[in-house]
Amino acid sequence: MASDVTLELLDREEVMTVECEQDLTMDQLLVTMADICHISPVARGLFAFKQAGRWLPPSHTVSAETGALQLRLRYKMPDWRSRDRASNLKNVDPKAFQYFYSQVRKDFDCGLVCNKKVAGEKDQKWWVPIIQPGARDKREDRLIELNVNMLELVGRNMAIDVMDEVIDKKEVLKNVKSYIPKDLYSGLEKMMLVKMLQANVEGYVDKLLKAYQPTMSSMQIKDEFLKLTEKFFPTYFCESFSAQYDEGGRVLEVRLVVSPPSEDKQVTLTMVSRGEVDKTTTVATIDQICNIAVHDPTSIEISRKNGVPLYFRLMSDSDTTSLLALLCGYYRVAEKWTFSLCTELKFPVLELLLASKVHGPVTRAFAEEKLKKTNFKKGSFLVRQC
Numbered sequence: 001m002a003s004d005v006t007l008e009l010l011d012r013e014e015v016m017t018v019e020c021e022q023d024l025t026m027d028q029l030l031v032t033m034a035d036i037c038h039i040s041p042v043a044r045g046l047f048a049f050k051q052a053g054r055w056l057p058p059s060h061t062v063s064a065e066t067g068a069l070q071l072r073l074r075y076k077m078p079d080w081r082s083r084d085r086a087s088n089l090k091n092v093d094p095k096a097f098q099y100f101y102s103q104v105r106k107d108f109d110c111g112l113v114c115n116k117k118v119a120g121e122k123d124q125k126w127w128v129p130i131i132q133p134g135a136r137d138k139r140e141d142r143l144i145e146l147n148v149n150m151l152e153l154v155g156r157n158m159a160i161d162v163m164d165e166v167i168d169k170k171e172v173l174k175n176v177k178s179y180i181p182k183d184l185y186s187g188l189e190k191m192m193l194v195k196m197l198q199a200n201v202e203g204y205v206d207k208l209l210k211a212y213q214p215t216m217s218s219m220q221i222k223d224e225f226l227k228l229t230e231k232f233f234p235t236y237f238c239e240s241f242s243a244q245y246d247e248g249g250r251v252l253e254v255r256l257v258v259s260p261p262s263e264d265k266q267v268t269l270t271m272v273s274r275g276e277v278d279k280t281t282t283v284a285t286i287d288q289i290c291n292i293a294v295h296d297p298t299s300i301e302i303s304r305k306n307g308v309p310l311y312f313r314l315m316s317d318s319d320t321t322s323l324l325a326l327l328c329g330y331y332r333v334a335e336k337w338t339f340s341l342c343t344e345l346k347f348p349v350l351e352l353l354l355a356s357k358v359h360g361p362v363t364r365a366f367a368e369e370k371l372k373k374t375n376f377k378k379g380s381f382l383v384r385q386c
Helices: 026-036 088-092 094-109 138-163 169-174 188-215 219-232 317-334 348-355 364-373
Strands: 002-009 016-021 047-051 069-073 239-247 250-259 268-273 279-285 289-296 299-304 310-314
Touching (some): 002 026, 016 026, 069 094, 094 138, 094 219, 138 188, 169 188, 239 317, 310 317
Antiparallel strands (some): 268 279, 289 299, 299 310
16 A cells, blocks of 8 residues: 655755655665665765655655655765865765765754854853953853854855855845854854854855866865864764663663764764763774674664673663664675674565575676676676666
């Protein structure tokens, strides 16, 4: 029996409705949506569906969901810190790169990339009077640094919109307020930022356009926006989960944090113990995890190549499946595409490929190299998802 599924694609404004069989899984739906977005099979494994703030596991069926599904890039590729080197994702799949920019840009505009908590202040006013002449307040310094970062990011988004002919340059400079993230500033802080941007952004945008407009492409400046976002707000790309850690019979309240890969660092799972002073412990990098067992809907056991197993209890079933999908997905992307760290987490498309004795998506160069090794002997060859 077919049913309509509402999908939010972040590279366009309109919401899409797709008719699907009710037993269709998220893994299978991803194949269809990646094709609609012109995302290649090589980059498709970086994406997943999110609904009402929670990530859906790949084996989840369409019939179980009633709200809109949001297609998002969840598994971030490692990238260069240098802005002179092109993004790995841009080289692998320009369409997936464009989608990722649209995703981060939308989150930035909605205030999800940076908020008061991320900036280091929670439930406090940033702008306070300096009582002692000549003294500097840490909150003032943070606000000044944040404003400088906003100029770099907002200025780039303005230049991108001009280059992509979304809006005229004169109009973009008149609408500075619309480029400021929502709920990040209030009252006097926002007035000061707007005044600072209006005084500096025109010259900054002109400088960017002079440097990048001759290339007739906004791809490089979008690449810079993503790299600067990661530099200024690195926690935006991390995912964290509240959990309890069993330390030899003593139960500790912790947060499990999964950090994406970078130029010189693998995907890392860390544990932050709560206390007067937070203690951060590295549980494992993704290549050190060899198995994750599920003992009940919220209890997991993480086995590593070296060291004793670690036991955690998550706060809900959905948190458990979300963490498992994150770690298993990263392992497939970074280590071995055909292997899942957890037997309880199913990847329907992968199981179909393994049952059919077909490997996953490959690049054209990889396929050609495979065929060359056979010396093109008599026989039939099928290249799938090149």
